[in-house]
């Protein structure tokens with residue numbers, strides 16, 4: 001081999017080894033870490049992803065998938081930025097599967113946006129189902145075993161351990177986990193979704209609630225998801241090798257699903273006629289201020305805005321330590337990014353924890369109106385439900401701004417994913433994401 005060729009070859013090997021070794025480095029809630037993770041994954045976002053994404057290799061190795069979800073969830077990386085970056089390295093056909101998964105996320109967000117009652121009902125049902133399970137000793141014991149990872153199913157326990165330790169689970173593991181929870185352990189799906197939500201760094205009101213509803217057969221009429229021993233043995237073979245007594249309990253998995261009653265009425269599930277197009281295009285004026293929330297930690301529309309900025313931090317006491325740590329890192333990081341991009345002084349960027357604190361801050365700073373990126377259905381929106389009227393009573397307006405990506409894609413999310421799937425190509429064209437650089 002020629003010397004130059006051999007050094008390129010050795011460098012490539014080193015790069016691949018580094019890629020592999022870094023595939024499971026801990027995730028920090030910073031944009032720098034997100035970009036690093038993306039750069040490492042990018043070479044695999046094409047056919048590699050399409051062919052291998054279904055394999056759950058175990059906690060030490062998630063190199064076939066991106067692990068970008070915690071960053072996308074908080075818009076530390078935005079969907080449009082991600083798609084356009086991937087399309088600079090891969091053709092549309094090679095990256096199709098990866099892009100389709102990003103659109104799955106957008107689909108769930110848009111679907112829930114048309115039916116906020118699904119989220120509100122889920123929240124109340126977590127309470128009622130918790131009481132119901134606690135009231136029956138046998139069910140309480142099964143529930144305790146499930147959340148402490150001490151069931152008779154060894155691989156289920158290993159997912160519980162990984163989730164608690166890292167705040168991440170592979171997509172296929174999430175599907176198997178939810179199916180075993182519902183159809184083998186016969187626990188209410190709402191409590192499984194709540195357990196996921198409190199531990200996942202990417203815990204999302206739409207993807208999580210609707211992912212669980214999909215497994216339970218509540219999203220697509222008559223279509224449940226059954227985790228089978230053969231499918232797990234095939235797609236989690238590598239993980240099973242690392243688990244002592246790995247096959248334990250696999251023979252106990254349910255062999256059929258059953259119908260679960262949806263407590264939501266047809267009207268509650270019917271798409272509302274939300275007019276996304278009408279969401280504010282009002283300009284930020286002099287004496288206005290900006291509110292950043294953990295729903296959107298991008299700074300793209302803050303660029304060069306010389307405005308007072310506050311950050312709303314809704315830290316849920318029920319979140320795991322790992323999840324809280326990630327969120328605190330993300331808030332600290334966005335403070336620095338805001339200070340860099342917008343001439344706001346770091347020490348003047350306040351972190352606030354309630355609608356009341358926000359309205360006091362607006363008054364103290366002589367602010368006219370307050371602007372935020374659109375806050376989708378979920379706990380942040382619920383926590384700030386009173387903010388618009390609170391501000392209005394003091395003579396201020398609260399404007400939410402929907403970004404072009406959501407405004408363009410959400411109207412396609414009223415029905416099944418198939419409808420949206422057919423439009424992905426034309427949406428990429430409309431949004432100019434193929435080869436175009438998104439400016440931040």
Ligand SMILES: Cc1cc2nc3c(=O)[nH]c(=O)nc-3n(C[C@H](O)[C@H](O)[C@H](O)COP(=O)(O)OP(=O)(O)OC[C@H]3O[C@@H](n4cnc5c(N)ncnc54)[C@H](O)[C@@H]3O)c2cc1C
Nearest residue numbers: 065066067068069101102105171174202203204207208211
């Ligand atoms: C029961 C259940 C609960 C889930 N809960 C969440 C959640 O709370 N938050 C969340 O972001 N995703 C959730 N998902 C979807 C999916 O499992 C994760 O997005 C994915 O595993 C994240 O890992 P990754 O970034 O390595 O994914 P990759 O395979 O690298 O995919 C890239 C991105 O595409 C999106 N994506 C991929 N698969 C899906 C999918 N099936 N649905 C929606 N978006 C997808 C994510 O943003 C992901 O980061 C859930 C799925 C199920 C079945």
